[in-house]
Amino acid sequence: MFDDAWLVHEDTHLLVLDKPAGLLSVPGRGADKADCLAARARSRWPDALVVHRLDQATSGLLLMARSPAMQRALGDAFANRRVAKRYEALVAGTPDALASDDGWGEIDLPLIVDWPNRPRSKVDLAVGKPSRTRWRVLGPGAAPGTTRLALEPLTGRSHQLRVHLLALGHPIVGDALYGGPPAARLMLHACELRLEHPATGQALHFVRAPEF
Template identity: 55%
Template sequence: MTPIHEDEHLLVLEKPSGLLSVPGRGPDKQDCLSKRVQAIYPEALIVHRLDQDTSGLLLMARGIEAQRRLSRLFETRQVKKRYVAVVAGHPAQTQAEQAPDEEGWRTIDGPILLDWERRPIHIIHPDGKASRSRWRVLDTGQTATLIELEPVTGRTHQLRVHMQSIGHPMLGDSLYAPPEIKALSPRLMLHAQELAFPHPFTETWMAFQTPTKWSASCPYLTI
């Protein structure tokens, strides 16, 4: 895989939808982004993950010290991530009681817990880990909405669970959308579009984008 950016300490890559970030269980789940990258950069180490069905920007470290420093940036929330998604319905209408801020952002707070009997599905539950996501509308169609999302915390499936929890699952979502919503797209309509962080060694601010041409109107997938 060809990085969008590489230097002696890190790699920034674009993961396609359908590819695992790391190996899964079983021989049929060994092909993944980390293995493909390590075939070219043997020292590359994973720092964070994207869901298999999510596309977009992913960061890898080159060496143990770079991994340690980058992991610390994630832990201290110095890494800024933004996603785009197409969701069913019109969340700005159903969430109208929550006024957006001056930039149009609204917030979802919902503790997330793994549902062990239905894993890998996660649910909103009082015993879950505190989770917060921000979202705002980019474009509105007749039956769907293009939104921008910003995870404040980094829980598994967080953005998918949070949007489903307010009644607006993502199109093409095989885990959290009902069959009629899943069927509207051949893939999960969630893309990690922006990634920004201070370089772990130089502290230079790094910012990357991989824009989409997605729309809130059918056909939803245009790339």
């Protein structure tokens, strides 16, 4: 069943939904993985189409299109980096605050799927695909020994934020796959989306704060 609390924006062209942690974005393999946000959205909006995904463990803002033409337009916007995404995460330890004027640093490490250990990805300087993440310290986390970060992925590789933060030496809290400190969930949330509405040209800005 679709939960009304997940609806952030609805118009005749697109939807913006707040996916809870633990719910798949799209169906997985097998009958036991049929339940997902896309299926629940289609129970209310039969024309809803997938544009992009979030990891099952990640919560936050997710766009869906309401026609094939809008699905293509939004897909092109993502592919051409005309959609700005921001995440918040709680990480282990205390990354050094940066001395840059805007306080943002960048992780520029190529990534590739770690095939023998799927679904993990890994840094591979020889054959990895270019992958870039901007990060900034927001303050201390709620738990001792943790820090809250703002994250902006400039590319969209599988598990990019999780692997980049591991490489930085500060894995995300609750990320059992990459050795983060244990927690009830992965402390990673897609909190902000900015884009131009493909049909109207209107500047859209959506924010949904994390629960952690």
